[in-house]
Amino acid sequence: MSDLLPQLASLVGERHVVSGETLRDRPQDFWNNVPTPARALVKPGTTSEVSAVLALCNGNGIAVIPEGGRTNLSQATRSDERSILLSLERLDDIETPDEAGLTVVVGAGVVIQTLQERCAASGLRFGLDFGARGSAMIGGALSTNAGGFQALRYGVTRDMVLGLECVLADGTVLSHLIPFRKDNTGYDLKQLFIGSEGTLGVITRATLRLHPAPVTRNTALLSFADFTAVARTLSRLRRDLRGTLSSFEIMWPEFFDFNVEALYGERRPIGSGASFYCLCEAEGFEPDSDGALFEDVISAALGAGDVADAVIAQSSRQRDELWKIREDFEAEQNFFNVMIDFDISLPLKVMDKFVAEVDAALKSEIPASLGLHVLGHLGDGNLHVTTGLPTPEHASSLKDLVYGLIARYQGSISAEHGIGILKRDYLHHSRSPAEIETMRTLKRALDPRNTLNPGKVI
Template identity: 60%
Template sequence: MVLEEIAGLIGGAHVLSRDELAGRPRDFWTKEPTRARALVRPGNVAEVSRVLALCNARGQKVIPEGGRTNLVQGTQAAGDEILLSLERLNGIADPDARSATVMAEAGATIQRIQERAEVAGLRFGLDFGARGSASLGGALAMNAGGLQALRYGTARSQVAGLEAVLSDGTVVSHLTPFTKDNTGYDLKQFFIGSEGTLGVITRAVLHLHPLPAGADTALLAFDDFGAAAALLGALRAQLAGTLSSFEIMWGEFFDFNTGEQGVGTAPLARGHAYYVICEAEGFDPSFDRQRFETLIASAFERGGARDAVVAQSERERREIWNIRENFDAEIRLFGTLVDYDLSLPIDAMESFAEAVRRELQAKAPQNRGLHIMGHLGDGNLHLTTGVPDPEMKPLIDELVYGLIAAHGGAISAEHGIGITKKRFLRHSRSPEELALMRRLKTTLDPANILNPGKVIDVTGPVTLEGRVAQ
């Protein structure tokens, strides 16, 4: 009955039935069929509001769906939920050069927003590998990070104003184009990073930045982690704010991904402990190149870097980045992939990596290797291993998440919590914080219809003391 009512609100052509979804993979990462009651595709904010109001009244669970590249089962349905796609809400307004902002709807992809901004001579600062398929709404709901968070910040930093629809259909719209808005609670932050559990993001006003005139990219090899971290500090201090990316790869990942099974020939010698990709984007190409090369050369003079290459063309730049971004060979190697996205203080990264390697060999010697890489500039590492038996994954989870907590880190840096990390959230959030999260959820979504079971469980009403009543 509820599907017929929704069809009456948005048109039957925009309601896909259970049978129509059965042949569709659940997401980009798995070929398992989609298990949901239906997929609905409203065409504007008013339709989103009416659909949610109806579902709330009928007690129908709803899972907001973005570009389907989620890594933590954040949009997984159990079978009776309705998937809510905003793919038809994909408009992007003309960028406003004076305020350096652009308004975009939640279904617009990150790449289209980037391209629209570049035509106007501006840069949208959010960027990551799934840019061509990831939607703005999904990226904001997950507070995505990516390759240039060092310079521009995470998704949260890109937003000037936001519009979202609550579970009962209420539209909360504050689409301001200015940076300073000290008018009470910053309500948009309830929805950014909430993974669709508190409301459905429909539109946003995004900050833009001047479009750089050129990029300088280098790949360096180190045998000492401290020397690599020291280069980060030096480039931050001496590149006048133009350092956009500072990526690190542990040697095992670099050696494998530049070997016979990987992306091809290594631009410099394998066998070092660490490899760094650094990139600066400035506005005076000739001066910027000279300064960049001087700083890279000084890394040798200080005795830190063991080898280095500076890209001399866009082709060479893409080849360097492909080492970092291409994971096809890694996926084939590991079979049953066990991967983690975490944040750590930079000073704790080396000891954390050593502890993981030691514990992995002691407790899961059948592992197929340990690949570590990530965004050193913003404290984010990605750690991947593989095991012959999927039943071993819980053991690896306990090992890794326990070590993250012991080293003062966060269990998720940019991929979110979803279902995959929910039971480990206690490693990064205090009981008081978890209780407040539950209270926010029950206040904004009292019927628990929005993405239930993700991030945090609410099994009953929350008491004033923050406990979940049974």
């Protein structure tokens, strides 16, 4: 269809259509510095424009790839020379938050950090937070059902959505932007679009849940000799910190020591030689007593012999330095030449055994692998297991090996990053043939011409 670009321009305005030629200068996504192949990138400014663009493309059998901040880790926004990229970045308005109802209505193009800051200015908290907060957008986070650092306290993205507006492949607009939790009026359609990676509809707007913003924050780095003590301490903190625990991030020593060395050299924040390190944070509402309570609970865990050593951050600068160990992956990316990352969920009680088994299997069956870095959101049962290879040669057998082990432990092959293209061939390790066939039935029902983000997820 040679006159597609002028037609798109007539729908959204000429300056909001970027040609395929110009896109060749743009990296494909956060992780791939290769040019973006596409016919064009279109930036609608309203839901009606999104609807018109989708109807036009669907009518002509042209694939549309929705995109937000392009920070996904599953090749979920990959395009080809024939497809149209649909950026939601111009749908970036934030309505005034409802302070009593604890809700806010936002466009899909709002950047996570912008929303966090807007809510904080009103004494409110939007409970989603992760490393890509400065680029990832609400539409992308909803479409991947992102998790992050505070899922322990506020849940995953799915738990934060009250109402949704989205557009189907043929341009039909479904709008149900309700501001309340209780709504048993038939099928909960929004759940189909949350976590479906842009394959069933394009999210344009959402009503999100908010919380009162805590006023205190206490952070500690803890070290442990064994995993049982880590699990006991998580339970203790959940119970004794009176519901204020917001993060509990675990790091196995191979990753922790590597990143401490890369970031701070000899200046270690805590003694060496432990079997596990955990970063925990509590956020509360009692300025006069939260600090003392936090110290008391950590002291009790030290006294009980569960925590081997503890450092409590004395300033926001020290807190940021501790979090950098958990959040900074630059050195790791350089070290693992061909980096292979597994984002998995497992029952907490088998995690340690699983990691030991992966480690042993890699050493014996893939000797070229360059080590094993493990960290994760322990409170949510979510681990990030990363390894690397000098060349891609053994990548596929390495993945088969680890995904096979995840399946044997009955874990999830994608805790929070989604399936995209990268994990599509491994979906059967976590979902049954009947479930995958039901997903296909849904896709066919909502997008019979297969024009919305084709080839992703299933």
